[in-house]
Amino acid sequence: MSLAGFSAPWWFLLLLVVAAVVVGYVLAQRARRKRTMRFSNLALLEKVAPRAQGWPRHVPAALLIVSLLLLTVALAGPTAEQKVPRNRATVMLVIDVSLSMEATDVKPSRLKAAQDAATQFAQGLTPGINLGLVSFAGTATVLVAPTTERQSVVNAIGNLKLAQSTATGEGIYAALQAISGFSAVVGGAQGPPPARIVLMSDGKQTVPEDLYAPRGAFTAAGEAKKEHVPISTISFGTSHGTVVIAGREVPVDVDDGSLQEVARLSGGDFYRAGSAEQLKEVYSDLGEQIGYEIKKADASRPWVVLGTLSLIAAAGGALFLGQRLP
Template sequence: MNLTGFASPWWLLLLLVVGAVVIGYVYAMKARRKRTMRFSNLELLERVTPKGRNRVRHVPAALLVVSLILLTFALAGPTAEQKVPRNRATVMLVIDVSLSMEATDVEPTRLKAAQEAARSFAEGLTPGVNLGLISFAGTATVLVAPTTERDGVVHAIDNLKLAQSTATGEGIFAALQSIDSFSSVVGGAEGPPPARIVLMTDGKQTVPQDEYAPRGAFTAAGVAKQASIPVTTISFGTSHGSVQIEGKDVPVEVDDASMREIARLSGGDFYKAATADELKQVYASLGEQIGYETKNVDSSKPWVMLGTIALFAAAASSLFFGQRLP
């Protein structure tokens, strides 16, 4: 049992009482032995009383003490770390649909592989998480506002269409605006739910070319940091990808450095995926991080069970060895 603490540790003071019971038992046994030796024929007593019998008669008392210790720990409210599904969180999935996603360095294409992995991510996300979807190329489009319904998100993922240019900053800004609008509606007394942006792209921003421009990706990452909304970036593709544009073979190398910097500026995490399997693994890892949280939960039940079993064992052994209850 992996303990992290106790909810009511003052109950552990009862262990002092248990200690006093043990001391009292030892004292009573010594006093009983003195009385027995004073009034008994020792030679006859040794012949009729087996030596092992003296030890066995302490078993019920030992089990009773073990039961008291276990039940005392249960009263103290032991806690343990446990992964539990989140019941309130907002995630915006931002997917690059620029023409570079047509590259076949990831089979069958970058876009098809991204759609399959994103679909699995959406379907496997815990029910309490509100998931939204944004696609971006030259501009950003909110395809699905944050919702716990997954069918609409999956349908939108399946129908992603390619377009020209890559406006990464616009994708992040659109996600921030969508999260802000959603949070203002569902905030309540507890405040807005924690939010995160998951950005998946395969190339360098082209609109605007300066990532520190007012609508650039690095500027958007800084705004996300101020709003306490980390951007988790996934750099998807290889260094040898290419697409056909107007009959010319155009290289579309991934831009890991920019994705790493966006994650750093926003306080998020950076992931690299060069194959469809690696992308699935990244999304699976994100599903665990986003969908679950580690909490200290009550773990007193095992202690109660063991304490009760020990108590019954003490009673049974007392009846078996001494024909009476302790």
């Protein structure tokens, strides 16, 4: 047992008292046996002394010792890791609305599947999370600033419209700006709440073509790293998606590589979703990671309950077996 798992381990010094009680009980039993053996008339002793109860007479004392041990552990403040809802955090949901999202390789379409999954994600987030929404194609727009009010985000997701080009870097910069503005308002004495960007895209950046350009995705990811805002990227779609542009069928394969690099550069995680079901699973996992945190919580209650029950059993056993308390 590690003392690191207890909030007040110095209470374990009471174990010395418990040990003293055990030693005292053993010595008392030996002294009693010696006094009995000194009785000169053994025949008379057998008639007047109560019949020996054997080992059961030690049960109340044993239960008392167990109770003291359990209550000592409870006083030491045992802790356990528990998953608890976050009471403050900021999440910006950044969704690609370029024309490639019209592809139907994911039924009924990439955009519709993305809307359904994002809506489920927004509705499932814990109440303490401030959620905002950014859409991007050739430019980026902050549709909803971070808020705990979910319906505005859900409505905005449902009204997403497709546009030309893919400026992934602009989407990231817009999210960072929204986070910065929100943090400046709600920071307070505790400082700004932890933030994260969830970026979902199905294609490679086209504006600008250079990902390392000043407004490129990789440059934006590096800026997110500096501001301690990890980006969780979701690559959504398949390798056989196509859309019709100006009467011509154009392949719109997903670009896993660039999204993996964005996640790596920002200190975030990369996810791959090739179907609507997989996308919902990814969002569900992200909801668990973002909405909850592992904290050390008090775990003394079971020890108190067991210790109290043992004490009651010790008292009951003593009264039943010896007509007196131990």
